[in-house]
Amino acid sequence: xxxxxxxxxxxxxxxxxxxxxxxxxxxxxxxxxxxxxxxxxxxxxxxxxxxxxxxxxxxxxxxxxxxxxxxxxxxxxxxxxxxxxxxxxxxxxxxxxxxxxxxxxxxxxxxxxxxxxxxxxxxxxxxxxxxxxxxxxxxxxxxxxxxxxxxxxxxxxxxxxxxxxxxxxxxxxxxxxxxxxxxxxxxxxxxxxxxxxxxxxxxxxxxxxxxxxxxxxxxxxxxxxxxxxxxxxxxxxxxxxxxxxxxxxxxxxxxxxxxxxxxxxxxxxxxxxxxxxxxxxxxxxxxxxxxxxxxxxxxxxxxxxxxxxxxxxxxxxxxxxxxxxxxxxxxxxxxxxxxxxxxxxxxxxxxxxxxxxxxxxxxxxxxxxxxxxxxxxxxxxxxxxxxxxxxxxxxxxxxxxxxxxxxxxxxxxxxxxxxxxxx
Numbered sequence: 001x002x003x004x005x006x007x008x009x010x011x012x013x014x015x016x017x018x019x020x021x022x023x024x025x026x027x028x029x030x031x032x033x034x035x036x037x038x039x040x041x042x043x044x045x046x047x048x049x050x051x052x053x054x055x056x057x058x059x060x061x062x063x064x065x066x067x068x069x070x071x072x073x074x075x076x077x078x079x080x081x082x083x084x085x086x087x088x089x090x091x092x093x094x095x096x097x098x099x100x101x102x103x104x105x106x107x108x109x110x111x112x113x114x115x116x117x118x119x120x121x122x123x124x125x126x127x128x129x130x131x132x133x134x135x136x137x138x139x140x141x142x143x144x145x146x147x148x149x150x151x152x153x154x155x156x157x158x159x160x161x162x163x164x165x166x167x168x169x170x171x172x173x174x175x176x177x178x179x180x181x182x183x184x185x186x187x188x189x190x191x192x193x194x195x196x197x198x199x200x201x202x203x204x205x206x207x208x209x210x211x212x213x214x215x216x217x218x219x220x221x222x223x224x225x226x227x228x229x230x231x232x233x234x235x236x237x238x239x240x241x242x243x244x245x246x247x248x249x250x251x252x253x254x255x256x257x258x259x260x261x262x263x264x265x266x267x268x269x270x271x272x273x274x275x276x277x278x279x280x281x282x283x284x285x286x287x288x289x290x291x292x293x294x295x296x297x298x299x300x301x302x303x304x305x306x307x308x309x310x311x312x313x314x315x316x317x318x319x320x321x322x323x324x325x326x327x328x329x330x331x332x333x334x335x336x337x338x339x340x341x342x343x344x345x346x347x348x349x350x351x352x353x354x355x356x357x358x359x360x361x362x363x364x365x366x367x368x369x370x371x372x373x374x375x376x377x378x379x380x381x382x383x384x385x386x387x388x389x390x391x392x393x394x395x396x397x398x399x400x401x402x403x404x405x406x407x408x409x410x411x412x413x414x415x416x417x418x419x420x421x422x423x
Contacts, residue, residue, distance in 0.1 A: 003029065010039055034111060036128035037141035040070055056126055062103030064138075066131035073127060073138070075099035075106075076153045077120040079161040081174030081231050082248040086192060096233075097174040099124070099138065100155040107132065107171065110140040118160045118174075121149040133171060161231075164207040166265065168243070170236035177243070178228045179203040180258040181221055203243060204260025209280045211237060216247035226258040227251055239277030239390025264386050270334035272389055273396045282386045283398065284406060285332030287339075287378045294326045295350075295371030296357045324354055326374055330385060330398070337396040339385050345403050350374050382406040 007022035014021065021042060028038035056070035064071055079097035086092070095110040099122075108127075110116065124146055128139035140146070161175045168175065184201035191198075199214035199221055220227050230250040234241050245251065264282040272281050298320035299305065300312035307320045326341035326349065347353045350373060352360070361367045387400040 006035060006039065010042060014043065034128070034139055034141060036069075036130055036139050037111070037143055040126065040128060040141075040143045060103040061099065061101045061106045064106060064129060064136045066129065066136045068129040068136065070126050070128055071138075072123065072125045073099065073101070073106075074121070074123045074149065074153065075101045076155045076157075076159065077116050077118055077122060078105060078155075078157055078159055079174030080116050080118055081161075081233055083173075083233060083246045084248075097161070098157075100157045101153060102155060105155075105157055106136060106138055107173070108138040108140055112140075112142065114140060114144075114146045116146070119152075121151065121153040123147045123149060165203065165205050165210045165243075166207040168210065168234045168241045170234055170241055172234040172241075175232050175234065176228065176230045177203070177205065177232065178226070178254060178258055179205045180226045180260045181223055182209065182260055184221060184223050186217070205258055206261055208261060208265055210241055210243050211279060212243035212245060214245040214249075216245070216249075218245065218249070218251040220251045220253050221245070226254040226256065228254055236277065238388065239392060240279040240388060241277070242279075268334040269330065269332045269337050269396075273335055273337065273391055275389075275391075277391050278389045280386070281389050281398075282384060283330060283332065283337065283389075284382065284384045285330040285336075286380065286382050287328045288331045288336075288380075289329040290371060290375040290379060291327040291329065291338065294328070295324070295346075295369075295374060296361050296367045297323050297325050299323045322354060322358060324350065324357060324370075326371075326378075328378060330383065335396075337389070337398050339383075339387075339398045339400050339403070341400050341403055345400055346374065349378055349403070351377070382408070 003026060004022065007025050008018055010025065011018035011021040024042055025038055029035060056072050058072045061073055061075055076099065078100050081096050082093065084091055084093050095113060095116065097108060098105050099108055124138065124140060124144055127144050128141065129136050130139055163175050163177055165177060165179065182202040182204045184199055187198050187200055189196055189198060197217060199217045201212060202209055203212050214221055229245055232249055233244050235244055236242065264280040265278065266282045269283055269285060272278060272283060293306065298307050300307050300315055300318050301321050302315045302318065303312065305312055305314065307318060310317055310320055312318045324343040324346040326346045328339045330337050330339045341349065343354065350357060350370065357370045361370055384404045384406050385398060385400050386402040387398045389396060389398045
């Protein structure tokens with residue numbers, strides 16, 4: 001909704017002049033007051049006594065919906081995170097995490113420091129509600145009252161934010177992990193304040209592995225170190241969760257070694273696709289097709305994108321460079337995914353490197369012979385594929401790190417299945 005739409009709805013509810021409401025609303029928003037808080041402030045100013053006004057209804061968390069305007073909840077604080085964001089051109093420090101009662105849990109954003117601590121039982125009065133990623137989220141601002149309860153509320157959720165890597169999901173905030181640093185490198189990027197030095201790499205624990213970015217490089221994060229990170233937040237990066245360490249995160253070196261698993265999560269294709277994206281997963285299935293765009297291809301020397309007829313979408317006419325790639329459809333009976341093999345894995349299944357493929361195509365006067373040979377060698381066979389899975393509106397793609405023909409005997413598996421069914 002535009003500011004004009006908000007003003008019109010609010011004026012209608014309050015029974016006052018729209019232009020007057022719009023001017024007040026615009027002033028508040030220009031001073032970085034969140035829209036929900038600005039509207040609530042005007043409700044108080046004009047004396048609205050309807051639902052969503054100064055006396056919002058008390059609700060169980062499980063009953064809060066994005067259609068609610070303002071609510072009062074009594075809940076246990078599960079996590080508290082702190083980070084800096086850009087809000088309407090200014091830097092704003094916010095506090096965020098999750099609250100819970102017996103009926104469910106909900107994310108919150110606090111626009112000022114209410115002194116919340118994990119484990120507190122609070123009553124949040126006049127909390128704004130907004131929709132975030134399809135779910136309701138509480139906005140705690142200057143019009144919100146926070147009262148500590150005398151009795152602790154029992155909830156069916158863990159308090160404190162300690163988590164394993166495979167339990168993390170985009171949107172998690174105020175989380176703590178104990179991990180080993182598997183890979184780390186220093187980078188300089190164009191940040192919101194100009195050139196910024198960051199650390200990036202891969203973290204591991206007994207459950208799995210995830211990529212990370214440290215936006216305020218901590219000396220404790222070095223290759224091979226076992227560390228505890230407190231107050232991290234999780235974003236989505238290339239379809240999978242990514243750990244983010246901020247200037248408010250606390251990083252300490254552990255006096256014990258954290259063992260990182262050598263294996264990836266194993267699951268069916270349907271389970272993997274339904275997850276929305278995974279950094280390290282292992283899938284098993286049959287290759288049923290090698291897609292167009294496989295074999296001997298051409299890439300832009302500037303950005304690495306695949307080009308057609310010497311044309312790059314970003315850089316126009318370029319002197320393309322040859323490369324090898326395979327895009328194959330993997331099917332396990334529960335679903336399908338496009339497996340993408342880089343030049344090294346493609347060379348293995350093709351049986352030769354880039355020079356061999358170029359010579360093969362030149363002799364046949366047809367680049368398609370390279371893809372045809374790849375298809376002849378892998379279609380119909382079962383493979384175990386490990387890599388990073390991304391899922392978007394165009395489908396599911398697994399960028400493979402390993403691509404190995406299965407050693408399982410299909411006949412043995414069929415007998416095991418029949419035995420299981422007959423029991």
